[in-house]
Amino acid sequence: MLLMRRVPLRGKTKSLAVQKRAKTGAQKPTVVAPAGKRRLVSSFYIVGLGASAGGLEALRSFFEAVPAKSGAAFVVIQHLAPNHRSQMVELLATHTPAPVHQIEDGVTLQPDHVYVIPPGKCVKIFRGKLFLIDPEKRAPHLPIDQFFRSL
Numbered sequence: 001m002l003l004m005r006r007v008p009l010r011g012k013t014k015s016l017a018v019q020k021r022a023k024t025g026a027q028k029p030t031v032v033a034p035a036g037k038r039r040l041v042s043s044f045y046i047v048g049l050g051a052s053a054g055g056l057e058a059l060r061s062f063f064e065a066v067p068a069k070s071g072a073a074f075v076v077i078q079h080l081a082p083n084h085r086s087q088m089v090e091l092l093a094t095h096t097p098a099p100v101h102q103i104e105d106g107v108t109l110q111p112d113h114v115y116v117i118p119p120g121k122c123v124k125i126f127r128g129k130l131f132l133i134d135p136e137k138r139a140p141h142l143p144i145d146q147f148f149r150s151l
């Protein structure tokens with residue numbers, strides 16, 4: 001499975017009121033000087049890749065075909081047993097020039113990096129950061145579905 005979303009790297013988008021004033025040339029009705037303009041500095045795609053435990057070969061093929069400077073961040077989510085030690089970081093690092101990291105709670109995504117889920121965890125994304133969460137005890141462990149919903 002593959003899911004992509006473009007997110008801002010920094011900055012905020014302008015509100016509708018600011019956009020309307022800019023079109024008409026109107027001034028903001030206040031005596032305080034407005035802060036510097038807010039604008040989107042840059043953005044990049046976040047690519048979510050979901051694979052079963054047997055999906056290593058497909059991931060290898062994918063990363064061998066991705067250009068070195070794609071400008072995208074890649075998040076690899078695998079279905080693994082909670083007590084299974086994953087070697088995915090080491091295995092993928094041999095097939096891509098991009099740095100490959102195991103996800104740590106609160107890490108900020110960077111373009112041209114690969115992030116791999118640790119075993120026994122689920123991952124959510126919020127405002128360009130990855131957050132690790134424990135799977136629910138009473139529900140099936142579906143880390144790929146959960147990540148894609150947050151993406």
